[in-house]
Amino acid sequence: xxxxxxxxxxxxxxxxxxxxxxxxxxxxxxxxxxxxxxxxxxxxxxxxxxxxxxxxxxxxxxxxxxxxxxxxxxxxxxxxxxxxxxxxxxx
Numbered sequence: 001x002x003x004x005x006x007x008x009x010x011x012x013x014x015x016x017x018x019x020x021x022x023x024x025x026x027x028x029x030x031x032x033x034x035x036x037x038x039x040x041x042x043x044x045x046x047x048x049x050x051x052x053x054x055x056x057x058x059x060x061x062x063x064x065x066x067x068x069x070x071x072x073x074x075x076x077x078x079x080x081x082x083x084x085x086x087x088x089x090x091x
Contacts, residue, residue, distance in 0.1 A: 030059040
C-alpha cells in the first residue's frame with residue numbers, strides 16, 4: 001500500500017474525530033509519540049522502535065489530513081528528486 005493510500009484511509013476513519021480535537025491536540029499527541037520514540041531509541045529496543053515509528057507516522061498523516069496537504073508528493077520532490085544531504089551539517 002502506498003503512503004498516499006494509507007493517508008486517505010486514515011482520513012476516512014479518523015478525520016472527523018481529528019477535526020473535533022483540533023490541530024494543537026494533534027500536535028501535542030505527535031510530540032508525545034516522538035518522546036516515546038526517543039525513549040525506545042535510547043534503549044535500542046528495535047521492536048518498540050517499529051511500533052513508535054508507526055505511531056509518529058500515523059500522527060503526521062493525521063495532521064496532513066487535518067490541513068489537507070499531501071506529504072507524499074512533497075517528500076518525493078524534496079528527498080527523492082532532489083538531494084538536500086549536501087547541505088546538512090553532519091557530525
